[in-house]
Amino acid sequence: MTVMFEKVALLGLGLIGSSIAHGMREQGLAKTIAGHAKSAETRRVALEIGLVDSVHEMPADAVAGADLVILCAPVGACGALAAAVSVQLKPGAILSDVGSVKGAIVRDCGPHVPPGVHFIPGHPIAGTEQSGPRAGFAELFHGRWCILTPVPGTDPAAVAKLTAFWEALGSMVDVMEVAHHDLVLAITSHLPHLIAYNTVATAADLETVTNSEVIKYSASGFRDFTRIAASDPTMWRDVFLNNKEAVLEMLGRFTEELAVLQRAVRWGDGETLFNLFTRAREVRRGIIAAGQDTAAPDFGRGRAKT
Amino acid sequence: MTVMFEKVALLGLGLIGSSIAHGMREQGLAKTIAGHAKSAETRRVALEIGLVDSVHEMPADAVAGADLVILCAPVGACGALAAAVSVQLKPGAILSDVGSVKGAIVRDCGPHVPPGVHFIPGHPIAGTEQSGPRAGFAELFHGRWCILTPVPGTDPAAVAKLTAFWEALGSMVDVMEVAHHDLVLAITSHLPHLIAYNTVATAADLETVTNSEVIKYSASGFRDFTRIAASDPTMWRDVFLNNKEAVLEMLGRFTEELAVLQRAVRWGDGETLFNLFTRAREVRRGIIAAGQDTAAPDFGRGRAKT
Numbered sequence: 001m002t003v004m005f006e007k008v009a010l011l012g013l014g015l016i017g018s019s020i021a022h023g024m025r026e027q028g029l030a031k032t033i034a035g036h037a038k039s040a041e042t043r044r045v046a047l048e049i050g051l052v053d054s055v056h057e058m059p060a061d062a063v064a065g066a067d068l069v070i071l072c073a074p075v076g077a078c079g080a081l082a083a084a085v086s087v088q089l090k091p092g093a094i095l096s097d098v099g100s101v102k103g104a105i106v107r108d109c110g111p112h113v114p115p116g117v118h119f120i121p122g123h124p125i126a127g128t129e130q131s132g133p134r135a136g137f138a139e140l141f142h143g144r145w146c147i148l149t150p151v152p153g154t155d156p157a158a159v160a161k162l163t164a165f166w167e168a169l170g171s172m173v174d175v176m177e178v179a180h181h182d183l184v185l186a187i188t189s190h191l192p193h194l195i196a197y198n199t200v201a202t203a204a205d206l207e208t209v210t211n212s213e214v215i216k217y218s219a220s221g222f223r224d225f226t227r228i229a230a231s232d233p234t235m236w237r238d239v240f241l242n243n244k245e246a247v248l249e250m251l252g253r254f255t256e257e258l259a260v261l262q263r264a265v266r267w268g269d270g271e272t273l274f275n276l277f278t279r280a281r282e283v284r285r286g287i288i289a290a291g292q293d294t295a296a297p298d299f300g301r302g303r304a305k306t
Numbered sequence: 307m308t309v310m311f312e313k314v315a316l317l318g319l320g321l322i323g324s325s326i327a328h329g330m331r332e333q334g335l336a337k338t339i340a341g342h343a344k345s346a347e348t349r350r351v352a353l354e355i356g357l358v359d360s361v362h363e364m365p366a367d368a369v370a371g372a373d374l375v376i377l378c379a380p381v382g383a384c385g386a387l388a389a390a391v392s393v394q395l396k397p398g399a400i401l402s403d404v405g406s407v408k409g410a411i412v413r414d415c416g417p418h419v420p421p422g423v424h425f426i427p428g429h430p431i432a433g434t435e436q437s438g439p440r441a442g443f444a445e446l447f448h449g450r451w452c453i454l455t456p457v458p459g460t461d462p463a464a465v466a467k468l469t470a471f472w473e474a475l476g477s478m479v480d481v482m483e484v485a486h487h488d489l490v491l492a493i494t495s496h497l498p499h500l501i502a503y504n505t506v507a508t509a510a511d512l513e514t515v516t517n518s519e520v521i522k523y524s525a526s527g528f529r530d531f532t533r534i535a536a537s538d539p540t541m542w543r544d545v546f547l548n549n550k551e552a553v554l555e556m557l558g559r560f561t562e563e564l565a566v567l568q569r570a571v572r573w574g575d576g577e578t579l580f581n582l583f584t585r586a587r588e589v590r591r592g593i594i595a596a597g598q599d600t601a602a603p604d605f606g607r608g609r610a611k612t
Contacts, residue, residue: 188528204585240570
């Protein structure tokens, strides 16, 4: 329990913002936590459940005097937030964020960072399909990676401090170039979400199979797609609008591969199917070996029902 | 605890076969369970862990005198199994299966069913990504649907008996036409698996993002795809080879929808993205309301790590 920052400001109090708040409380990382949220209801809840010590309708009021400011809003809202708080940012403060696209954050926020403020974009690779100020929990970041993408010339001491902060929240930290981050996330996160949304939409639009049948028999595979397709629509709209090139690149490759599989199905080419399925299984084993998922069958869902 | 069958034969002792064995033991549904598996190692394990009372290298030996015979093998192997046991099937016995495609089962097994034997194809909508005789557990079927697809003219008393059997294992039972089953499963199960396999294969083949990066950052969405892409390759090859028309139909619709989403990403059409994402979220809510998944964030994975 070491206080790392006198005052931390969280701009946005959804799943990630509220989880950071819980984590900071648990570890005693901040003396004071100030919060801003666009919605009055979110601000009310945040105070009621003790996420923050104060809430502010105006982001600049939350930021005044803060040593660490974290933008926890959808990627498309971050530029305006940075502009709104710019004059209040304290010299020596660290400005960071949690957005899933880093190029757009640098593009939109960078111009509003005053000299003397350390701008270090960040991205905790953690989440659930839940949204809002009640969705957060301190353990969300435990054992998960957080990627920092400092622009060239950033003070190494500030990067080290933000690294220590995320480690105190339970994360492992990696430093990466902005463009590489956006490519890595396009394949590990953005493409899977787009495909999941698309699969669910395809199922919802059939005239030969009813929606209630889709729901009833979803345990056969479909439900795994719906979890990530239940994520916040605003956040995900902003991701796709702001990582267009990398997403289109991955989509192109996905479609190419799918054409090969489709052809194998059409022509009854069992060997191509079997070989590809076997290869995919190996990737799964790597993820479990790396501690990024559990090998418990069905994530324990099957047994949990008993 | 009511004995429903004097002798049950399970032809195949993988995840589903072994789960049925555990469930029958727990509920005392069979006096004797005989098992057949192609692999000597599976037969050895099945005896060792008490799944069955006897194991047989030849399927016909397992079936002799059985009141209920369930084919628990990949769809592509069922026709040969039915042919091999045909002469041993007892008049009045029920012959069923657990395959994910029912048209192919009727086509491949139907001709081998002697008069007086009740042939009732079945499909428990339950599974995990694990395979083999040690993967089974009695609770797998609890709260899950089992679909029976009796051909016209089947004795209703036999259908009622098989229904009671699956209910005793914890399932809810639906009766459906063969062709409709294959269409419903093409969208709820077969398409999601094909898409998941394809996503994992796309990620594994990138030259700009390493496999270790994909694995490391998989908690951002990708890992949810890998679970179902870890399912048994032989079983899934057989599914796609045997439900070609329905799968190609669903793939065509999927690709059509994906083109719309791709265009929205390319042209920055946030409204189309937002509306589709919002619609997908509703389907998720339906699945949770129907009890086919839990609303616990991240299926409790996030919290389970602590």
